[in-house]
Amino acid sequence: MDPKESQERLLDYLYGEMSPLDRxxxxxxxxxxxxxxxxxxxxxxxxxxxxxxxPNQKAPKHLTKKLFAELGIRRPWYEFFTTGxxxxxxxxxxxxxxxxxxxxxxxxxQDHKEVVVKRDLPAPTLARINPTLRKYDNMxxxxxxxxxxILRVPVRRVSPGFQSYQPRSxxxxxxxxxxxxxxxxxxxxxxxxxxxxxxIQAQQAVGQFMHRQAIRMRxxxxxxxxxxxxxxxIKTYPFYPLKLEAMAQRIDCLFKAGEGELAxxxxxxxxxxxxxxxxxxxxxWGQ
Amino acid sequence: xxxxxxxxxxxxxxxxxxxxxxEELVKRHRHGVYNFIFRFLGNRETxxxxxxxxxxxxxxxxxxxxPNGKFTTxxxxxxxxxxxxxxxxxxxxHAISLDGNGKxxxxxxxxxxxxxxxxxxxxxxxREIEQVLEHALDKLNEDQKEVFLLRExxxxxxxxxxxxxxxxxxxxxxxxRYALEGLRRTLKQSRYRELLENREK
Numbered sequence: 001m002d003p004k005e006s007q008e009r010l011l012d013y014l015y016g017e018m019s020p021l022d023r024x025x026x027x028x029x030x031x032x033x034x035x036x037x038x039x040x041x042x043x044x045x046x047x048x049x050x051x052x053x054x055p056n057q058k059a060p061k062h063l064t065k066k067l068f069a070e071l072g073i074r075r076p077w078y079e080f081f082t083t084g085x086x087x088x089x090x091x092x093x094x095x096x097x098x099x100x101x102x103x104x105x106x107x108x109x110q111d112h113k114e115v116v117v118k119r120d121l122p123a124p125t126l127a128r129i130n131p132t133l134r135k136y137d138n139m140x141x142x143x144x145x146x147x148x149x150i151l152r153v154p155v156r157r158v159s160p161g162f163q164s165y166q167p168r169s170x171x172x173x174x175x176x177x178x179x180x181x182x183x184x185x186x187x188x189x190x191x192x193x194x195x196x197x198x199x200i201q202a203q204q205a206v207g208q209f210m211h212r213q214a215i216r217m218r219x220x221x222x223x224x225x226x227x228x229x230x231x232x233x234i235k236t237y238p239f240y241p242l243k244l245e246a247m248a249q250r251i252d253c254l255f256k257a258g259e260g261e262l263a264x265x266x267x268x269x270x271x272x273x274x275x276x277x278x279x280x281x282x283x284x285w286g287q
Numbered sequence: 288x289x290x291x292x293x294x295x296x297x298x299x300x301x302x303x304x305x306x307x308x309x310e311e312l313v314k315r316h317r318h319g320v321y322n323f324i325f326r327f328l329g330n331r332e333t334x335x336x337x338x339x340x341x342x343x344x345x346x347x348x349x350x351x352x353x354p355n356g357k358f359t360t361x362x363x364x365x366x367x368x369x370x371x372x373x374x375x376x377x378x379x380x381h382a383i384s385l386d387g388n389g390k391x392x393x394x395x396x397x398x399x400x401x402x403x404x405x406x407x408x409x410x411x412x413x414r415e416i417e418q419v420l421e422h423a424l425d426k427l428n429e430d431q432k433e434v435f436l437l438r439e440x441x442x443x444x445x446x447x448x449x450x451x452x453x454x455x456x457x458x459x460x461x462x463x464r465y466a467l468e469g470l471r472r473t474l475k476q477s478r479y480r481e482l483l484e485n486r487e488k
Contacts, residue, residue: 008460017444043467046474050439053416054424059321063335064313067342073306 010036014043200239207233207240214246218253227253244274251281260285294358302349309349313342316359319441320366326436327370329425333377341369363441364451367433374429423473431466434459 012018013026030037210233217226230250234243247270254263271278300308325334345365352361437443449456
């Protein structure tokens with residue numbers, strides 16, 4: 001082999017620029033060529049010396065700053081806080097002061113924070129409403145701004161699969177007092193609109209209570225009892241906001257209880273009130 | 288933070304006006320570039336000047352960078368050209384002069400190296416061994432030195448070195464071979480091995 005070519009191959013081998021196949025064959029050639037082998041060993045030792053005793057020099061820090069200044073490149077804002085000795089100390093002191101200040105404010109806030117306790121007010125029964133309204137018999141209280149009793153009526157989906165709908169607006173408030181069975185004494189000293197409002201709220205609350213009971217029964221497989229309960233709800237509280245949903249659930253329970261004929265009849269009633277809901281029920285029960 | 292962009296992507300971003308990309312490129316390559324310049328020229332002050340000039344040139348010539356090429360090849364082409372120009376212009380000597388710095392009682396390092404009777408304690412420190420190597424490197428001509436430094440210190444392949452220096456791969460390998468042989472010869476004359484053994488003892 002040409003000595004020059006041999007040396008070039010030696011360099012390729014030395015610096016790992018040879019394919020694995022070539023490396024393998026070259027190793028065999030080295031065994032037969034002691035001069036090249038000697039050169040390889042020497043070069044390897046030389047490389048090791050250079051690596052160990054000729055370390056890489058790092059660029060001084062000021063070089064970069066000087067370069068950026070020369071090029072008109074602004075240094076990063078945080079560099080102001082990281083250079084020198086005093087600046088980092090000042091920065092550290094500022095951070096500590098800020099942290100203490102925030103911690104102090106947070107602790108003050110937590111001491112004086114009003115804890116809001118959410119109470120789920122029990123659904124007011126008729127017996128409960130009467131004592132509430134009785135205080136309005138007091139003429140003194142009647143002259144003051146009326147107190148709005150807060151009855152929490154959480155809105156939730158009581159029946160999966162049914163699309164939520166907006167409760168129909170109440171078009172007639174006639175006979176509400178009688179239907180709610182609040183008694184004659186309840187209206188003494190209270191403005192009429194206020195009574196109506198209270199009755200609506202009472203209906204909502206009681207209706208919801210009954211609705212929840214029916215759902216529980218249905219979940220436990222007591223379809224007949226749930227259907228009866230829902231029927232009672234619909235009949236007693238015609239202005240219950242989720243009345244249509246309750247009707248649909250009653251239909252569902254009737255089918256499951258084996259009273260298909262009654263259920264189909266009620267679908268027809270539901271069609272007059274909510275065609276879409278009736279359609280859903282028909283589709284669900286294969287009508 | 289986030290995914291590290293390649294040098295080529297950052298250079299393209301700089302070409303489009305993102306100065307922070309240039310800053311990042313400087314930070315990534317400053318040590319490698321400085322090391323090459325310093326080892327090539329052998330003088331710290333001159334290396335700092337050439338470092339500045341090289342990066343200023345890179346900053347101004349950014350539009351000449353072709354995105355399909357490797358950034359480091361383009362970078363070191365400019366740096367190498369700057370080093371060669373400076374070397375030829377000023378004919379730099381080693382900061383630690385081999386001819387002494389004027390003190391009469393100081394033994395000249397070159398005399399020490401040439402002598403057969405080298406006191407073992409003269410070259411016992413790592414810094415002194417480094418000086419021997421620097422001297423050996425300094426004895427190479429600029430073509431051999433640049434090839435040696437680009438391969439040994441910067442890790443470029445022979446093909447890349449050929450692109451940087453503008454010669455063929457065979458010429459690069461030939462220069463490398465001469466560089467290795469030259470270093471070996473110089474170190475052998477300085478009885479480097481014996482001194483290294485003494486130090487280790």
